Amino acid sequence: MVAVAPPVSPDPSGEVESARRRIQETVLPIGPVEGLPLRRFTLDEYHSLIETGFFDEDERVELLEGVLVSMSPIYPPHANAVDLLLLVFSSLLTRGGIRLRVQAPISILDSESEPETDLTLLKDMGAAFAERHPGPSEVFLLVEVAESSLKIDRSKKRALYAQAGIAEYWIWNLVDNVLEVYRDPSSSSSGEALYQTKLTLSQGMSIAPLAFPDFHVAVDDLMSPAAGEA
DSSP states (O other), rough: OOOOOOOOOOOHHHHHHHHHHHHHHHTSSOOOTSSSSOOOOOOHHHHHHHHHTSSSSOOOEEETTTTEEEOOOHHHHHHHHHHHHHHHHHGGGGGGGEEEEEEEEBBBBBBBBBOEEEEEEOOOOOGGGGOOOOOOEEEEEEEEESTTTTHHTTTTTHHHHHHOOOOOEEEEEEETTEEEEEEEEEEESOEEEEEEEEEEEETEEEOOOOOOOOOOEEEESOOOOHHHHH
């Protein structure tokens, strides 16, 4: 007589991993195949993937116009620049009604995007932010720290933020040690979103955010000592 092993219940973790592989093989190609349409995600689908544990805990991705984009690792100069930005802007918090976030997402529903910005100055919506990410109407200022990401921060992200109507966008450009300030979002006659005003500030200069005209940020305060001495 041959003994028959009892059926084994499916391993939930195995099911998740199997589903993960299927998604990766079908709708998450390494790069778009020429001539074939790209399968884009909605924000709801992206959130569902996050909730089901699809991404590794330390995996750095963001959703830009429905496409999952891998983010660059955070190297010491980038981390240091974010620290200095936080130090400079933290004094604004004493005024009340302001929230400061570092390396956290904002949701842009109209473009199915959820970029993770390096520093965001927000209207404090209290408990609402425990249920959702901030939207463009709640943003005073976005700041991206750019080195290897400079090209995408100047092109795709700049257009994305302008299209969303975000009033002011800064790029702390570590390549050239300058602060790029973009203001006055609008759409051109061709429908392309852009910022009409660009300012480039270097060592010894300062600027105040549009929302806080009496709060002046010195470029020197955003530089590490080594960069300032160079």
